[in-house]
Amino acid sequence: MNQVVNNNESSHSNNQLVVDGVRLHGRFAARPHDVDPLDESSKFPRALRKFRLKEWVGFTLMHPEISSSMILQDAHYLASSEIYVRDKQGLVEHSRNVRGGSLNLSHVLFPSAMAIDSKGYRIAYDWADKPEGRHRINVTVEATEDQEAITMNLELDGSNASAPLSVSSPLPGGSMYTHKLAYPASGTVTVGDRTYTFDPSRDLAVLDEHRTILPYRTTWVWGTFACNTPDGIIGANFAERPIVPGTDEESCLWTPGECEPLADITFTKTSLDPLAPWRMTSADGRLDVTFTPEDRKGVKHQLVLASIDYWQMVGTYSGTVAGYEVKDARGVCESMKARL
Template identity: 55%
Template sequence: MSSPHRLVEDGVRRWGRLPKRPVVADPLAAYTGLTRRLKRLRLKEWVGFTLLHPDWYSSLIVQDAHYLAGSEIYAYDRAGGVLHQHAANAPGGSPTLPAELLDGVCRFERDGYRIVYAFHAPSARHRIEVDIAATPKAPAIRGELELDAGAATAPLSVSSRLPGGSMYTYKAAFPARGVLRVGDAQIVFDPARDLAVLDEHRSLLPYRTRWLWGTFATPTDAGPVGANFAARPELPGEPEESALWTPGRCEPLGDVSFRPDSTDSSAAWHITSRDGRLDVVFQPEGRKSVKHDLGLFAIDYYQLFGRYRGVLRGTDGDFEIKDVHGVCESMRARL
């Protein structure tokens, strides 16, 4: 199947697993007039990265709910056991999150807080820039990473209907090169070892939203190997965003279950697909949480960062997962 130039062509949306990201991914193009303006209030867009490094756990995101926008970044020092966090808010619609992502620039800028993603499809080189000033609670985080799209995983690109909404997501894992500085600490990223996992969403989420999600990846001589997996309310027959990344392939998964060993926040999670092709255990090392209840709107979210072990059973063979950095998160919200 050839990839469409647009997610929505002549008012008709493409559904299913797509071979790559459409050049233009704008779900609002399926609507006109008042309906389009109302749908914009339901649109939730974000572009984020999970940075995979042996000594530091880190994630960053730029997001726009169209009534409020924000950005967050954290960096966890494994040796010191210290979590450093920054966040900033902005009016809805103010971040730059272009529908033509892979030849565009995402940007979130406030006083003392700047995150930029520069995507350059023709050169196969993307860039993450971070320039965040120190605060009384956290040190400055600054630096630049270059991502090698030519050596990335096969893309995960899914357009699906949800109960009361719809989802579009694009994900891939890229070898990363560069330096981040967290206070006086210097984190050097080696593309032979370290990866950045992209997570883009352009989704019309239902008012009551919940999901469990996780991801990890690791380099091999044949290319990155890893997985993206989620469990959320689904419609029968609609594609899920769960998949294995094996060298040169993005292999669909379905029916993923998340089973924590206990209610303890440090408990391990056993995560499997019904067909057994994903069978891993996630051991958390730390937790980042966001919890707000504003009446009409509320969010109860946490992301765990830690290590995965287990096995991926791909079309061309099995891959042992041993001490691989990744994340696992839970979201329950009224958006």
């Protein structure tokens, strides 16, 4: 059984997720320098465990005129990427599959460079040498017969980012490490012939990094949103999934200068309409928001030993976060039910 360690700030001086073969669990004040979960001692060979490890680094963009997400993900036997932008003209989406391990999803983030570059499809993340530095997202995806081109040139301001969410947790039949935070973003996003300018006093890019060994039967419902206010960044990341009792999970509230732990989230759909609003609340009342979807994308496959039933919706959140009011904040909500 995995050892559960309740971390505090003093325990981060080692700056590693795994120390002397023992994985640390709990909430970290900052992202450990190295987050390779395969450094943990195990009776199973590293190569075998590697093929159960799912790693991804993605961003969700917050801008009043568009919804957009992108991801680089590596299952080690296969790597892939997806990107979409939704504006008033509709949803534009592209994807690629490439060789496993080719994306260089480094366990050390600062500095690092991660990219997919394949036949008219390029997404690159470049991280400065310190968390408070200036990081970059560059995208060049060519048009296809039925999808418009997407180009992005964004700079992320690490010095004015939200406080980070950094959590290591055992899962029933697996384990999870995630790192999330919201960056003020400047630059441009172009989809087709339409260009949108990002203002760092208003617009954000929310990072989602995962290093996770998923259980064979995997389920979750997850949502996130953030907005820049005169007081600072306000937002939330919240999930409902099976957890090991007494351990930390990834839900949090972002308030100015803080990342506050959150737990016991309830997701309530208001009707059977696929685009019906959802209400998300926490048991302690600090999160009480309504998500109004604008569009929905999904994947559904049924095989003999594996299956996936996944959807993600884009839309806006309104309600309260730790006493702060939010109105029409951009965000996403997704559901996963899978046998992997």
